[in-house]
Amino acid sequence: MSFPEPAPLQEADVVVLGGGAAGLMCAITAGQRGRRVVVLEGNERIGKKILISGGGRCNFTNTGAGPGNYLSGNPGFCRSALARYTPRHFLEFVERRGIAWHEKKLGQLFCDHSSKEIVDMLEAECAEAGVEIVLNGRATAVGREGSDFIVETRKGKWRCGALVVATGGLSIPKIGAEDFGYRVARHFKVPLTATRPGLVPLTSPDRTLHALSGLSLPVAMKGGGGRFEENLLFTHRGVSGPAVLQISSFWQPGEEIEVDLLPGMEAAKWLRAVQREPGGTTLRHVLATKFPRRLADAWADREGEWADRPINGLKGLFLDELGARLNRWMFRPDGTEGYAKAEVTLGGVDTGALSSKTFEAREVPGLFFIGEVVDVTGWLGGYNFQWAWASGHAAGESV
Known part of the structure; x- marks a missing residue:
């Protein structure tokens, strides 16, 4: 009896777990710096939460986003990333791609037509930056081999020097939300704060x-x-x-x-x-x-x-x-x-364990956490997307 040979170990500089807003922004930023980036997305398509947001028109940022619009055990943690990648930066990104937008109220910016335009924009930018996106590539295990990380999926194994966890929180499980990011944190002894449903x-x-x-x-x-x-x-x-x-x-x-x-x-x-x-x-x-x-x-x-x-x-x-x-x-x-109706998850990876500049775990070199998996939660109205863009961009400049 013969057995199939195990899939070969694939190499990358950076593996991003999660093809949502934060993960894609991180991948684009790192890819533009010449890094070999692979995004492992567990669903059959990227950006599912983006697609359903804002009634299908994606409230992609808020012009007033600042540290005072976020809840965290460490309220000052988000200050650096938000200052370095502002709503104006993302709006320029959107306008460069010719996406029509409007301000609805209270600084909330929406696509005129469809949230799919934001996903298409991010996908196109990934392609131009040489980022590889693996769909149905949900990670099943993560380990360490020397200074590198080994990521296992049903689509194969990857070795990388930098691992970015952008798996989101527990909100909206029907689109694939799960606790894998928290399990990675526990595996590497990165502390967590208590989680609960937010914007619910x-x-x-x-x-x-x-x-x-x-x-x-x-x-x-x-x-x-x-x-x-x-x-x-x-x-x-x-x-x-x-x-x-x-x-x-x-x-x-x-x-x-x-x-x-x-x-x-x-x-x-x-x-x-x-x-x-x-x-x-x-x-x-x-x-x-x-x-x-x-x-x-x-x-x-x-x-x-x-x-x-x-x-x-x-x-x-x-x-x-x-x-x-x-x-x-x-x-x-x-x-x-509960989480089925919650738009976000409060709590998550303890910000005290991360660098506010790079989002790298202080005790685990090469391991990064960004977006909703981190204990930073925005108000309703585009603030959580701005956190995704800002934290993803910060990590992407550092991996």
């Missing part, structure tokens, strides 16, 4: 909220040290929408979240002013002038018999208390919708 809808057992599913309104949310003015969306499981996704990265289990349902308005003063107007308008009708009808009715029902009485017959103290509740509705989630 929050859940609640309150059936009143579930009945409002589909309603959206602008709010201000505060919790865990974060504050955001964006839209809130009621869902059949709790709440979502940009404001909720943003605050979810700051929220800790058991904490309450403060929601201002009338941001920019002192609700008590507004109710008092309406009370002074002539006519017999009911409180229910007054609430419906500011909120969607279903929400106005749900809130009015909470007020009991007072809801359908003329507002000019209600006590001022009652209106003051109601106004305070509208400006400061305290909401306590019982959890999140």
Whole structure:
């Protein structure tokens, strides 16, 4: 009986694990420096997370991206990379390829047409830089042989002097997210911080909220040290929408979240002013002038018999208390919708173990971690893509 001969050991200067935003940027930057680079992508195509981002139009950066827009156990770690590769740098990249773009709001930049344009751009740049991309090449094991790394996949083995881990986090497992990057870190004794879902809808057992599913309104949310003015969306499981996704990265289990349902308005003063107007308008009708009808009715029902009485017959103290509740509705989630619905993963490779300039592990020469696998997480709105470009570029200049 004969057995197939093992695949030959292939050589590269740099092997990048993961063909997402950070990994491709690193590969392009290193390839342009003349390095022999191989990207091992576990899926059948590169850039899957890029393709589904921004509703299919890819919110590829944010013009205001800076250290204050990121969460990390070491808030200053991201400063160097973000300063050296800015949103302007990536925008020039996009414009050079003739990709039409627009600013949606709050500095968020999107493709006019399709996120596929960003993936095609990155793929073309890889080709021009001589980068080899291996699809369905998910790494199964990583080891050390002298000063080199050996990477095993179902497509063969590679030896390299520099290994870049750009495998992302645990969010959106349906597109191939897994914990391999964390396993590599553990194998080489690179410390990790605790991980949890970020930019994720929050859940609640309150059936009143579930009945409002589909309603959206602008709010201000505060919790865990974060504050955001964006839209809130009621869902059949709790709440979502940009404001909720943003605050979810700051929220800790058991904490309450403060929601201002009338941001920019002192609700008590507004109710008092309406009370002074002539006519017999009911409180229910007054609430419906500011909120969607279903929400106005749900809130009015909470007020009991007072809801359908003329507002000019209600006590001022009652209106003051109601106004305070509208400006400061305290909401306590019982959890999140988990990694399946999370846009990012909080936590990851401890930044204290990495160089903020090169992203090389301090105790493991030649081993680099970039992008979402690192304990740096951006706000919603293009910040995480900018982190991918900046961290990938920094590592690509160093490998």
